[in-house]
Every structure is written in C-alpha cells, then in structure tokens.
Amino acid sequence: MNRDTIVIYTSGVNSITFLSKHGSALWVTSITGASGNDVAVSESQGAGQVGSTISNQSVQPRDITINGAVLAAVEANRRGILACVLPGVTGRLTVIQNGESWYIDGAPKRTPEFSDGSVVQDFQFVLHCPYPYWRSTADGSAQVAGLTKLFQFPCSLAGTWYISKYSDSLFTVVNNDGTAAMEFDVIFTAATEVTDPEFYHVERGTFIKINKVMAAGEKITVSTVYGRKGVTLQLPDGTQANGFKYLDVGSDLNMQMAPGTNTIRCDAANNREGLRVQVIMPKGVVPGI
Known part of the structure; x- marks a missing residue:
C-alpha cells in the first residue's frame, strides 16, 4: 500500500473512504491479509512411495x-x-492504487474497535471474505453473439458508417485480464424465436445449453458464480421464474474464464441469427493485491 492508496468500505447505502496519507481525517495505516492465500492441500501416499501425491488443492x-x-x-x-x-451486515472493500481499482466482498468478523483519545483514536476491524480473490471494478463483459456496438465519440459522419453490426462469426474471443480463472453470467436473449441455444467453451471442451424454444423477447440467465449458480428465465413481460428445468443435463455450471483469451462458440438448433448472447463478468480477477 502506497501513500496514494484509497480504501473504500461500502455497506448498504453507507460508505466511508479512508486515505493512506498521514494527516488525513480517516487514515489507514496498514492492511494485512490482502495479498497472501491459504491453500488446503490434500495428499495421498501409496505403500512404499517416497513422498506423497497431491490429490486436491483448495484456496481458502x-x-x-x-x-x-x-x-x-x-x-x-x-x-x-x-x-x-456493522455486525451481521455484508460489505465491500475497494482498494484504488496505481491507477487500478479492485474489490472484495465479505462480512465483518470483528467490527471496529477504537482506542481512547480526544484528538486521535486508533481503530481496527477484520473482514472475512468467503471468496478470496479480488475482482476488478472495470467491466469485462462481452457480446459474443448478436449486435456489436460500433458508434463512439469522437466520430466522423463522412462516408459509410454503422451504429452496430451483427456478429456472423461462429467463434468469439473473451478476454480475462486477470491472473486467475473467474466465474461469470451468460445471458441468452431471443430477438426472434430461437430453439435450444448453446454456449460452448472451446478450450475447456464443455458447454452450457438450454433445451427450450425461446419466444421473442425471452431472456435466460445462467450463472456459474458460486453461491448463486442457477438459471433464471425472464418472460417478455418482465416476469421472472426459475429456469433450471431447461438446463441441459450435460451443461457445465463450473465453467470459468481462464486468464488470457477464451474462445467461445454460440449456436442454436434453429434460428441462430435471432440469438443474442452476452457474458457478464469483471475485467479480471487476481489472488492478491
């Protein structure tokens, strides 16, 4: 943490900002536990084996x-x-430094404890974060099928130009600028009637498929994010319902975007041209900052 670091804690509608410069009204002197990761390692050992074999690793x-x-x-x-x-209320810790901004969600394990003093009071609190990786506040969402926005400022109106363009390529690259694999949401939207839309991750060799004839205006969101994995169906009138029954049994709800480039193929059994597919995720995820 350098002298220009800004730390923001948000809980519900309340937010408080700390600076790392001495003399600030709210001064953060140190943050510990933001960089290292504890990893539980399971091992097995056979008869006569020298050493052991790692069977599983889990980031804590x-x-x-x-x-x-x-x-x-x-x-x-x-x-x-x-x-x-507040005790019992989850919050978000955001750290801004070196032109980058990262956040992590958690719940206070120990709420702020203050020292005595009429001029200066020291304090400390502990945030427990069940998902240990830091997410970028920058948006890494991508349109992988459907209309791609082309209009931007500044612009020239001379010659031929387009506000948007339909992506007719079967394969699209989605970038993860972080150093760790990350979960995401994928949204299938039917501009016109679409049958059995599918989202295929080429490098992983797995897919997410919906077994349904989607009517025009319907939207189905599939989340691979731990804690809210599932499928949500939104009807044209805005009504939402559990859409898990439409998820193909072979679908990979543990699919993640690996660091770097991820090649995605979107398809449908009928009328692929009427399908819009969007990936919702942060720009990147890092194990520590």
Missing part, C-alpha cells in the same frame, strides 16, 4: 485486517465508521 477464504486512525472530528468520524461497518 481470507481474513483482511484494516488498521487506521481517526485524526479529525473524532467523535463524528468514529460514529460514521461504526454505522458503516
């Missing part, structure tokens, strides 16, 4: 400890921190 949740000090308007700022970092 992380605890992040924020230490700081209140240097101005002590009583008011103290109450502001206590009103934002």
Whole structure:
C-alpha cells in the first residue's frame, strides 16, 4: 500500500473512504491479509512411495485486517465508521492504487474497535471474505453473439458508417485480464424465436445449453458464480421464474474464464441469427493485491 492508496468500505447505502496519507481525517495505516492465500492441500501416499501425491488443492477464504486512525472530528468520524461497518451486515472493500481499482466482498468478523483519545483514536476491524480473490471494478463483459456496438465519440459522419453490426462469426474471443480463472453470467436473449441455444467453451471442451424454444423477447440467465449458480428465465413481460428445468443435463455450471483469451462458440438448433448472447463478468480477477 502506497501513500496514494484509497480504501473504500461500502455497506448498504453507507460508505466511508479512508486515505493512506498521514494527516488525513480517516487514515489507514496498514492492511494485512490482502495479498497472501491459504491453500488446503490434500495428499495421498501409496505403500512404499517416497513422498506423497497431491490429490486436491483448495484456496481458502481470507481474513483482511484494516488498521487506521481517526485524526479529525473524532467523535463524528468514529460514529460514521461504526454505522458503516456493522455486525451481521455484508460489505465491500475497494482498494484504488496505481491507477487500478479492485474489490472484495465479505462480512465483518470483528467490527471496529477504537482506542481512547480526544484528538486521535486508533481503530481496527477484520473482514472475512468467503471468496478470496479480488475482482476488478472495470467491466469485462462481452457480446459474443448478436449486435456489436460500433458508434463512439469522437466520430466522423463522412462516408459509410454503422451504429452496430451483427456478429456472423461462429467463434468469439473473451478476454480475462486477470491472473486467475473467474466465474461469470451468460445471458441468452431471443430477438426472434430461437430453439435450444448453446454456449460452448472451446478450450475447456464443455458447454452450457438450454433445451427450450425461446419466444421473442425471452431472456435466460445462467450463472456459474458460486453461491448463486442457477438459471433464471425472464418472460417478455418482465416476469421472472426459475429456469433450471431447461438446463441441459450435460451443461457445465463450473465453467470459468481462464486468464488470457477464451474462445467461445454460440449456436442454436434453429434460428441462430435471432440469438443474442452476452457474458457478464469483471475485467479480471487476481489472488492478491
């Protein structure tokens, strides 16, 4: 953490901003637990084997400890921190530094504890983060089938130009700018009637397929994000329902976007041209910052 780092904690409608510069009204002196990852390693050993064989690895949740000090308007700022970092209420910790912005979600494991003092009060709180990776605040979503936006500023109106263009390529590249694989949402939208839309990840060799004749205006969202894996159907009138029954049994709900380029193929049993497919995800995920 450098002197220009900005730390923001958001909980519900409340938000509080800390600076890393000494003399700031709300000063973060240190953050621990933001970089390292604990990994549980399972091993097996056969008779006469020298050493062991790793059978499984699992990245564990992380605890992040924020230490700081209140240097101005002590009583008011103290109450502001206590009103934002609440027990039993999840929050989001965002760190902005070196022109990049990353966030992690969690729940207070220990709410802020303050030292005594009328001019300066030190404080500390601990955030427990079940998903241990940091997500970029930048949007990495991609249109992998359907209309691609082309209009942008500045623009020239001379000659032939297009507001948008239909992607007629069967294969599209989705980029993950982070260093770790990440989960995502994929949204199937039927501009006209579409039969059995499919989302295929070429490198993984797995797919997400919907066994349904989608009427014009219907939208189906499939999430591979742990904690909310599932399928949601949205009808043309906006009504939502559980669409899990339409998910093909061979679909990969553990599909992730690997770091770097991911090649995606979108198709349908009938009327692929009426299918719109969008991937919703952050620009990247990193194990630590």
